[in-house]
Structure formats: C-alpha cells, structure tokens
Amino acid sequence: MIYPPLDHPFWLVPVFLIGACIGSFLNVVIYRLPLGLSVNHPKRSFCPTCKYEIPMSQNIPLFTWLALRGKCRNCKAPIAARYFVVELMTAILFTLVAWVVIQRAGGSAWSLEQLAILPLWFMMAAFVAMTFIDAEHMIIPLGLTVSGTLAGFMAAALMPSLPDMVAWTSPAPSWAGGLYQSLIGWVIGFFGLWAVVLFGKLAFGRKELKFDEAVDWHLEEPKTEEETIVFHMGEEKIEWWDIFFRKSDKLLIDAKSIMLNGEKIEAGKIVIRENEIELPDGRKIELEAVDSLGGTSASAVIPREAMGMGDVHLMGMIGAFFGWSGVLFTLLSSSLYAIAAAALGRVGFGMRLPYGPFLVLGAITWLLGGWKLAEWYFDALR
Numbered sequence: 001m002i003y004p005p006l007d008h009p010f011w012l013v014p015v016f017l018i019g020a021c022i023g024s025f026l027n028v029v030i031y032r033l034p035l036g037l038s039v040n041h042p043k044r045s046f047c048p049t050c051k052y053e054i055p056m057s058q059n060i061p062l063f064t065w066l067a068l069r070g071k072c073r074n075c076k077a078p079i080a081a082r083y084f085v086v087e088l089m090t091a092i093l094f095t096l097v098a099w100v101v102i103q104r105a106g107g108s109a110w111s112l113e114q115l116a117i118l119p120l121w122f123m124m125a126a127f128v129a130m131t132f133i134d135a136e137h138m139i140i141p142l143g144l145t146v147s148g149t150l151a152g153f154m155a156a157a158l159m160p161s162l163p164d165m166v167a168w169t170s171p172a173p174s175w176a177g178g179l180y181q182s183l184i185g186w187v188i189g190f191f192g193l194w195a196v197v198l199f200g201k202l203a204f205g206r207k208e209l210k211f212d213e214a215v216d217w218h219l220e221e222p223k224t225e226e227e228t229i230v231f232h233m234g235e236e237k238i239e240w241w242d243i244f245f246r247k248s249d250k251l252l253i254d255a256k257s258i259m260l261n262g263e264k265i266e267a268g269k270i271v272i273r274e275n276e277i278e279l280p281d282g283r284k285i286e287l288e289a290v291d292s293l294g295g296t297s298a299s300a301v302i303p304r305e306a307m308g309m310g311d312v313h314l315m316g317m318i319g320a321f322f323g324w325s326g327v328l329f330t331l332l333s334s335s336l337y338a339i340a341a342a343a344l345g346r347v348g349f350g351m352r353l354p355y356g357p358f359l360v361l362g363a364i365t366w367l368l369g370g371w372k373l374a375e376w377y378f379d380a381l382r
Helices: 009-035 063-067 082-105 113-137 142-158 175-204 309-344 356-381
Strands: 206-220 230-233 236-239 251-260 263-265 268-272 276-278 284-286 293-303
Touching: 009 082, 009 113, 063 082, 082 113, 082 356, 113 142, 113 309, 113 356, 142 175, 142 309, 175 309, 206 251, 230 293, 309 356
Parallel strands: none
Antiparallel strands: 206 230, 206 293, 230 236, 251 263, 251 268, 251 293, 268 276, 276 284
16 A cells, blocks of 8 residues: 655644544543542543543544534533533644644655654643643643653754754754753743742732721632632632642731631631641641631731742743743743733733743744744844
C-alpha cells in the first residue's frame, strides 16, 4: 500500500481524531483534578448528576454529545457544552500543531525534528486543561506546569529553532543551542513574572472589609463535592479558593460575637486559615471539626493576590517552549487579550479575572504566527 507523504493534508484527519480522543480524557482531568479526585479511578467517565458510569459505546468524542443532545442517557440531566467544546478545541489545536511542525521541519519523510510534535501536543493538552480549570476554579495545577516545562525542554532539543522562531540567535541552532535558549526562556518567564507577583503582594496584598455597624458573618458549608466553603459578611460572598493561595494566608475577623457549633464563645479577633481556626482565647481547631461558625463583626481583612504563582509556573513553561522572545510576546498579547475581555465582559476594577487563559492564548498566538509579527515589526525598524 502506498501512503501519501507526511506533508500531505491527509494526515491531518487522523490527527484531528486523536486530538478529539485526548480532549475526551481532558474533560476527566478538568472535572476531577481540582477536586482532588483520581483521574484513573473510576476508570470510566460518569454523569456528574446521577454518577452513572458511561459505557464506551456512549463515550465517542464529539459524536455522543451531539447525538444525545447534551443530556445524560440515564437521568436526562443536561451535560455542559464544555465537554463538547474541550474535545473540539483539542482536536483543532492538535491539527494546527501538526501543520506547524510539518511546515517548519519540512520534508515528506520522518525526521528527528518532526518528533517535536509529541511534546507540543502535550503542551496543547495541558493548555486546554489549565484554561478551563483556571477559568472555573482560579487555580493552575502545579503538576501540569512542571511536566509541561520538561516537555518544553524536550521540544527544544528535538526542534532547536522552536525557542527562537524568529532566528535572532542563530538561523540553524544545534540541539544544545535550542536547549540553552529554552532554559533562558524559562528563567526569564518564571522569574520575570515572579517579580510581578512580589510587587503585587506589596501593592494589593490584602482587602479590608469595613462597616459602620456590626454585620452578620458566617461560613457556608458546600452542598456538593464540586462546591467549596463560602465566607459571607454583610453583602460580601467570597469562595474559599478565592481567599487562600499560600499556607501563610489567613482571614482576620474582629468579631463582636462568635457562635461556634451552636455555642456562644468569647468575642475578639478570630484567625481563619485554610484548614484551621484560631479563637480569641488562643485555642486552635481543625476546620473539619467545625459544623458551623458565624457571628457579627464590623471589620475583616482578606488576603488576596494580584496574580497567583500558578501563572508564574505557566509563564516559565511557555518560556521553555518558545524562549525569551515568546515570553515577551506572550506577556504583551495576553495583556491586550485580558483588557479586551474585561471591557467586553464589563469586569470592574478590583474584580478577579483568571489570567492563565490569556497567557495560553498569547502563547498559541505566538506559535501560530505571532512570531512573524515580531519579525516584521523589528525588520521595519531597521
């Protein structure tokens, strides 16, 4: 049997199907990973509402969601369109990556450079997972960014031109040169954004709630596994993962009255950490032992971040793939994307907006042609 050459568009069809299958697995990652659930057990996907384990015949990427019209066959509960979107997005991104690698590596036969498609596929899969997790939970899992950084070093060794797509350093770098540029990109990406985070902590490190008179406050327990604890104070309503980023973070409440597990205790300053509560008399109680906690207060101090460390690790990962030039382009373009999204979504000043998806969008823009904009711009300056 005679197969078409590797640069033939025919090969994009199986790549699209592979991407859709990977997207189906990413839906499992996006749902389970932020909740601390295993992605391997149970092995089968299940309906988020009735927990019905979905057989393979009803778990065909893209097709099943359309055939069932976005509903569970067992309980008829709606299945979010996100499941279809993730599969389609991953399939498209895998196809685009394959096309970019074929164009850069060239040739109709296999070469070492074309193997860079594997770590680049991993990058895209991680990008999709991080985008949806950050958008929903405001977190970027460290495991994804660390493994993604290692994949970036591998991609740079296989395709040395990847971390310097504009060829400012060398038009034909060696594998060692590509790895060096990748390492430089990680350093600039990670530590550059880390400096921004440190400045943000100094400028926007906490939020104070103050009221003219004492108002009610309490902790609301989650009703499902997908929800988290919510802190209520007056009209304010803040989810647990929007308060605690580091082990040192603490919520300070100057309580006029305190009710703990239905009993009134001594009023005063109460310190709430992610997994522990320190009462005014110095006693410390594990959060798991608290059934109810509330009272009245006129002031509280809530820790907050200008940007999370997950974004820092993500920026380092992007630098490992695309070098220092990709880092600078990603920072600029992601800022523009975020400003546009905030304006279109009418996000007010001081409201939180997940930045990870915009960094991902900036990096993808660079890979798919943003580097040509940088090349054109600097050539025009000469």
